[in-house]
Amino acid sequence: MADLTALSISELQAGFRKGDFTPVDAVKGLEARIAAADPQIGAYLSRDLESALAAAAKADTSLPLGGVPIGIKDAINVLGEPCTCASKILAGFKSPYDATAISKLRAAGAIPFGRLNMDEFAMGSSTENSAFQKTRNPWDTSRIPGGSSGGSAASVAAREAFATLGSDTGGSIRQPASLCGVVGLKPSYGRVSRYGLVAFASSLDQIGPIARSTRDCALVLNAIAGRDPRDSTSLDLPPEDFTSQLGRDLKGARLGVPREYFVDGMDKRVRERVEAAIKLCEGLGAEIVDVSLPHTEYAVGVYYIIATAEASANLARFDGVRYGHRAKNPRDLLDHYMRTREEGFGSEVKRRIILGTYVLSSGYYDAYYLRAQKVRTLVRRDFTEAFEKVDAIVCPTSPDLAFKIGERVDDPLRMYLADIFTIATNLAGICGISVPCGFVEEGDKRLPVGLQFLGKALDESRLLGIADAFEKAGAGEVLGTDPLA
Amino acid sequence: MGSPNLDVRDVARLARIELTGEEAATFQSQLGRVLEYVEQLKSLDVSGVEPTAHANPVFNVFRADEPKPGLPRELALSNAPHSANNLVVVTKVIE
Numbered sequence: 298m299a300d301l302t303a304l305s306i307s308e309l310q311a312g313f314r315k316g317d318f319t320p321v322d323a324v325k326g327l328e329a330r331i332a333a334a335d336p337q338i339g340a341y342l343s344r345d346l347e348s349a350l351a352a353a354a355k356a357d358t359s360l361p362l363g364g365v366p367i368g369i370k371d372a373i374n375v376l377g378e379p380c381t382c383a384s385k386i387l388a389g390f391k392s393p394y395d396a397t398a399i400s401k402l403r404a405a406g407a408i409p410f411g412r413l414n415m416d417e418f419a420m421g422s423s424t425e426n427s428a429f430q431k432t433r434n435p436w437d438t439s440r441i442p443g444g445s446s447g448g449s450a451a452s453v454a455a456r457e458a459f460a461t462l463g464s465d466t467g468g469s470i471r472q473p474a475s476l477c478g479v480v481g482l483k484p485s486y487g488r489v490s491r492y493g494l495v496a497f498a499s500s501l502d503q504i505g506p507i508a509r510s511t512r513d514c515a516l517v518l519n520a521i522a523g524r525d526p527r528d529s530t531s532l533d534l535p536p537e538d539f540t541s542q543l544g545r546d547l548k549g550a551r552l553g554v555p556r557e558y559f560v561d562g563m564d565k566r567v568r569e570r571v572e573a574a575i576k577l578c579e580g581l582g583a584e585i586v587d588v589s590l591p592h593t594e595y596a597v598g599v600y601y602i603i604a605t606a607e608a609s610a611n612l613a614r615f616d617g618v619r620y621g622h623r624a625k626n627p628r629d630l631l632d633h634y635m636r637t638r639e640e641g642f643g644s645e646v647k648r649r650i651i652l653g654t655y656v657l658s659s660g661y662y663d664a665y666y667l668r669a670q671k672v673r674t675l676v677r678r679d680f681t682e683a684f685e686k687v688d689a690i691v692c693p694t695s696p697d698l699a700f701k702i703g704e705r706v707d708d709p710l711r712m713y714l715a716d717i718f719t720i721a722t723n724l725a726g727i728c729g730i731s732v733p734c735g736f737v738e739e740g741d742k743r744l745p746v747g748l749q750f751l752g753k754a755l756d757e758s759r760l761l762g763i764a765d766a767f768e769k770a771g772a773g774e775v776l777g778t779d780p781l782a
Numbered sequence: 783m784g785s786p787n788l789d790v791r792d793v794a795r796l797a798r799i800e801l802t803g804e805e806a807a808t809f810q811s812q813l814g815r816v817l818e819y820v821e822q823l824k825s826l827d828v829s830g831v832e833p834t835a836h837a838n839p840v841f842n843v844f845r846a847d848e849p850k851p852g853l854p855r856e857l858a859l860s861n862a863p864h865s866a867n868n869l870v871v872v873t874k875v876i877e
Contacts, residue, residue, distance in 0.1 A: 393857035486837035500836045529843035530836065598820040609797060616798075619870055620861035631798075633873040639800035647799055652813055654797040655788055665820070670833030672823055677834055710815050726837020754837070 301326040302456040303779065306365050306513045309459060313358040320353035320364030323459075324410060327366055331411070331457045334781055339432045340442075340452035342371050343379050344411035352408040360406030362520050367402055368411045368461035370449050372419055373504065374493040375399050375409045382495050383427035384417045386615050386622045386641025396493020397528065398462060398504045398521040405520035413448030413461060417643045418612065419469055419497045421445050422715050425706055426645045433702070434477060435780035437742040440699040443473030449507045450477040454780055460508035460517050464494055466501045467600050468694075468719025471731040474507050475694035475747020478733045478775040480768070481507040482514040482761070485754045486726035487532035489518075490525030498607035499530075501600075501723040509776050511732065511765040515539040518757065534755065542762025548582030550763055552750075553687035557593035558718055563696035566737040570746040571693045574734035577771050578691060586687050590679040595672050596721040601713055602656050602669035603724070609653030615641060648709060677725040684753040689763050693718055694731040694747035698739065718749060728752045730764045733775035745775045788817060 301309065301323055312318050328346055335341050349366060356364035369375055372382045374392035376399075381387040399409055416426035424432045424447025432447045434440040435455040442451040446463030450473035453461055463470040465483035474481025482505045489504045496502060506517035519540065524533040554575060559568060579585050617623035617637030624640055627633035642650070656665035683690060697715060705712045722729040734748035748767065752760030768776070790810045794801045801809070855868055864871040 390861050393853055393860055487840070526845050530838065530840060532838065532840070592826075595823055595826065598823050601816060602820060602823075613798075617863060618872055621863070623863035627873050630873050630875055634798040635795075635800040638798055642799065644805070647794070647801070647805070648809055648813060650797045650799060651790060651793050651809060652816060655793045655813075658793065658796065661787070664824075667833055668823055668828060669820075670835060671828040671831040672826060673834040674831050675826070675828070677837075709812050710819055713816070724834075724837075 302330045304459070305510055306362065306459055306508070306516050309365060310358065310363065313364050320356040320358065320408065321350060323364065324349045324353045324366050324408065327410065327457065334455050334457055337433065337438055338435055338451050338455050338457065339430045340413055340448040340455065340457055342381065342383065342412045342414050342429055342448070345378055348377070349408050349410040356408065357406050362402065362516065363406030364408065365406070365459060366408045366410040367517065368413050368449060368452050368458035369399070369409050370446050370461065370463045371412045371415055372464055372495045373398060373462055379412055380495065382418045383415045383429055384641065384643065384646070385428045388622065390620055394493065397490035397525045399493065401521045401523070407520065411458070413446070413452055415448055416445035417646050418495070418608070419445040419464055419466055420608070420645050420649055422468070422472060422712055423705070424448065425702065426643055428643050431702060434699045436478060436744050437699065437739070439701055440744070441476070441702055443476035443699065445469040446507065447473050450474050450479055450481065453477070453479045453507050453509060456779055460506055460513050462504055463507050464502055464504050465723065466497050466604060467723050468716045470505045470507060471719050471729055471747070471749060472695050472716065475731040475749070476699040476745070478745030478780070479507055479509055480511050480514050480730065480732050480764070481505065482518060482730045483722060483728060484518060484522065484757060485728040487530055488728070488755065488757065489521050490523070490528040490531045492525055492527040496611040498604040499611060500607060501604060511730070511761055511768050512540060512543055514730070515543060515761045537758060539758050539761055542758045543765040545762050545766060546582055547578055547763065547766045550583045550689070551586055551687040552578055552583045553586045553588035553683050553690045555588050555590045555593065555683070555690055555692055557590050558692035560696065560717070563693065564698055567693055567696065567698060567746050570735045570737065571748055574748045574767070574771055575691055578767060581766060581770055588683040588687060588690065590683060590721065592672065592675045592679050593721060596676050596724060597713055597717055599669045599672045599676060599724060600716070600720045601652070602665050603673065605649045605653030606657050606666050607653070609650045609657065612646070612650055617641070645709070673724050676721050680725045680727055680753070689760055690751040692749050692751070694749040695719070698737055698744045698746070722751055727754050728757050728760055730760055732764050732768050733772045735771070736775060788813060
């Protein structure tokens, strides 16, 4: 049997339909690759090979994702499997139900396979906040894979998964996709049901795909998008085929370059790659337009008030009563709560709950939370005005290359500022995608750089079309290379 | 520190999180820097700006009021740290 793990979803399905190999071969092929590669990568927290093989044996390959294994971030519930959000407070938890995105994947014939590491409760940009293990960047295992969906991105880059689901609250799909050299899509707010995604910041969270091509992301989005009566923020929209604009060129596309996204602090080599990629878009026929998003510098501040405020409320449910860790021999109820949460949560989660509680507390609400919500309006308005002039915005995904493990753990503010180019997308509720645009040489290693395209709310089809056109001209070298070869 | 008003121990108690002395000191200085950073929001004039709570202004989403099966009891209790007689056993609340 030839190695299947480098195939795209479309190639995999073509092989199933011709009878060259079966979904069981695909699961076994992945398992062999995981067994070989994951000891050095650390992307998977767990996997249930038996149930994946059973599902593969019954797979209907005529369905849109029939027989395709998909890896799942450990924040999304899959019936009967662990769902820990990489937190000790949920150690041992087994999901009593499927998230809607998972039921939809199953209905499209896909096989959820494996639980992927992440920053605890999706709070982080490096996956170093996992309570259980480090995940390493496949391009240089002394470096972080990005985060919070670090396992979802690293597994796809290392050919340990064909495609995965991640979640993106402030860049948690796009930033790791960028640092690992794969494609990651954050859909518009309301596009995908959040039911069964463990909530971090409910007004910002969105589930989305990570894969080795824009097309594969579009295929997964086709399966998971849509209104869900169990998530009142999911939108009721006419069905849409997100592959409909793939294969086009960039002629006539108007791409906005926001001057605020080329800041002094960013890595010069990242900037050069991104500028070269924008030139390439121009060469492919796109019209490059200068745009301004004047409130960009406030986005990180707004985010860390709104996201922590929402998190402090959402994480109140981890009280050691109905599920999760419970402290032993509490003196009284207060002691039960205080010690359960002290023992269960890691440092970053505690920090954010405390910050969120503070900005919501009496006397500070107006100064912090309400003001942040007003500035959020201004950030949103910037995008609305920019999208009157352009079809999409093009910019870097991250100001940095993957950094060394341990380099920033003691400096939360510096870690937060790494999200500067991805955070505003979530505040505005628009869609965004990161596509590789080349390598930077670092010592004897090559580290990938991501190019980000942002589209207006619910304009995923066009965004994917633009990303696909760029990918064919400018992402082949990264996407076609096996980082472990 | 950026915000002399932030007393980490006090807020941690509101959030029901016990902190060690070392943690409290570290968080006090780290969150002080974060609050100092967000002070920049105060330089903006937001008078007349409506707050945004959600990316999509969706209001009054109703579903049909029809009974449907919920989570079966065994599943709902399957993750409880302590259960008995089909109930979750909790820490003593009343003296």
